[in-house]
Amino acid sequence: MTIERPIVVMKFGGTSVATNEGRSALARRVTESLEAGRHPVVVVSAMGRAGAPYATDTLLGLVAGLPAAPAERDLLASVGETISAVVVASELRAQGIEARAFTGADAGIGTDSIHGNATVTEIRPARLLAAILEGVVPVVAGFQGVGPDGAITTLGRGGSDTTACALGIALSAESVEIYTDVDGVMTADPRTCSSAAVLTVIRSDELHQMAQHGARVVHTPAAEMAASSGLPVRVRNTYSDHPGTLVADVAAYQPRSVATAVSHLRGVVRFRVDLKAPIGSPEHTRAQSEVFDAMAARSVSLDMFTPSDGHLVFTVSAEDAEIAADTLDQLGRRFEVNKPLAKVTLIGAGMHGVPGVMARVARCLVDSGVPILQIADSHTTISVLVPDEHAHAAVRALHDGFGLHAAE
Secondary structure, X not given: OOOOOOEEEEEEOHHHHOXXXXXXXXXXXXXXXXXXXXXXXXXXXOOOOEOEOOOHHHHHHOOOOOOOXXXXXXXXXXXXXXXXXXXXXHHHHHOOOOEEEEOOOOOOEEEOOOOOOOOEEEEOOHHHHHHHHOOOEEEEEOOEEEOOOOOEEEOOOOXXXXXXXXXXXXXXXXXXXXXXXXXXXXXXXXXXXXXXXXXXXXXXXXXXXXXXXXXXXXXXXXXXXXXXXXXXXXXXXXXXXXXXXXXXXXXXXXXXXXXXXXXXXEEEEEEEXXXXXXXXXXXXXXXXXXXXXXXXXXXXXXXXXXXXXXXXXXXXXXXXXXXXXXXXXXXXXXXXXXXXXXXXXXXXXXXXXXXXXXXXXXXXXXXXXXXXXXXXXXXXXXXXXXXHHHHHXXXXXXXXXXXXXXXX
């Protein structure tokens, strides 16, 4: 027996499942998909945001300050999505749609053993496929899986997006639809930049860069999966008929402008480490390697690292700053710390090979009175490090300077 209908994975965020209104809108979306001749697989987040009874942050708050083991924290954190799956499956049945709730383990989602930020390593979708063949709509608890030892694991904040994309790949889905409470992927955070606009289309590699550089649109591993697999993804609003944003395969879409979006990341700390050796010397190289190795051993992620004469400059998140400082103390390295800072990133696949983009970035910021402390770039990004109090001004300056209010 074969599955005759194309499969679509539909992921609904916490604001879409937290209320009767949201769950009714969810049911309408599922009905529309069925009527269009597709077979939905629904993935759900926990209900609501911090403060709501079943939100993940609320659940974890029950053991705040208590010696809960990482595996126990994951077990507790996974409860919110499990509750959502049961409630949503019940809502769909009330609307006349055959549905069944699945935990991540039920859905065959295998992960590594890193509690709190696990990586999906395999999908065994036999039970989901059996349900689909029965004509049942699976409702899968997002954000969770099962590790090699059988313990429940969670995929990190926003991990339900990754659940959806992983299932989309494993089920050879026609597409993945990510439903939220905004109309799609925007050119900047609208809370920071009032002229931010919804993008009609964005390349998957650009979405990946947005996620990496602070945009909270799609979970970073999900964006990476979309970029590497060519899986069609659309970000839409649960409550409106706006077409949303199509996440296009890199090979299928060429950008028409230099820049696509601006992301920003606050809570950045910069270290300037004395290596006591001139740049290019064997001593400088060894000292730099020693710092990198020590940070890696303590799971500290370095960013914007720049060697200079006698020094190494890099940034870390504020959460890692204390560990980074302790590591340097143990190495006997003198260092200076600069905080609070923010990283603001201009993103656009169209900037590769185009002269003058860096100069334009600098001019936009200088004209707006934003000090530039450091710059880093790649084929699709230019990041600037600025004092935290200038973060929003920097976002607006780049957004307006590159005309992103007129999004495609």
